[in-house]
Amino acid sequence: MSIIELxxxxxxxxxxxxxxxxxxxxxxxxxxxxxxxxxxLPTIEDARDMTAQLFILLWEKKETLDSYKNLRAFLFLNARxxxxxxxxxxxxxxxxxxxISDFTASEQTSILFSEIESELITRIREEVEKLxxxxxxxxxxxxxxxxxxxxxxxxxxxSEKTVRNAKSIAIKSVRMIFLSRTTPMxxxxxxxxxx
Numbered sequence: 001m002s003i004i005e006l007x008x009x010x011x012x013x014x015x016x017x018x019x020x021x022x023x024x025x026x027x028x029x030x031x032x033x034x035x036x037x038x039x040x041l042p043t044i045e046d047a048r049d050m051t052a053q054l055f056i057l058l059w060e061k062k063e064t065l066d067s068y069k070n071l072r073a074f075l076f077l078n079a080r081x082x083x084x085x086x087x088x089x090x091x092x093x094x095x096x097x098x099x100i101s102d103f104t105a106s107e108q109t110s111i112l113f114s115e116i117e118s119e120l121i122t123r124i125r126e127e128v129e130k131l132x133x134x135x136x137x138x139x140x141x142x143x144x145x146x147x148x149x150x151x152x153x154x155x156x157x158x159s160e161k162t163v164r165n166a167k168s169i170a171i172k173s174v175r176m177i178f179l180s181r182t183t184p185m186x187x188x189x190x191x192x193x194x195x
Contacts, residue, residue: 006024006068012066015065022059022062025071026055030055031122031125032122033055034048035122037050037083040079040080040083041087044145050079054079057078058071061074128140131170131173137156138166138167138170139171149163149167150163
């Protein structure tokens, strides 16, 4: 998701059923919503499916959403509710009852943390996309598709050590980009948390 809010014309066009405006809204919010769902759900596949369902719901409810704030709130609140419903339906109720009660007690803090986390992931992903294809591919397979080093090595027909070395070089490159900018310390430290 871009730091810049969507303009009112795009939002009004989306509300009136313009599919190209929907595409703009989708591209603007997708990475954040996917990351938020991935934070709550057990697998990447579950997060992808849930994200798709949320954008279908967004399209169905488009007439009721007339501002950037409403769009954002609609997506994050429905993501939270639908992820918890999914977990309940998967017979995980006993394991998440405490998590849900804790989440309810500190709901605003948790949502804020998840939004910050998803924004951070989006910024990191933007920098990863600028890496040479070889390194970008290895990081995408590892961090965004969930493959381990040996699986990546098998896919690319290289050694597991080569994968580890390539990941290390790529991660250092991304870190250096953030360290060389006038980036707030908290943001830079967060980069170390994710890599």
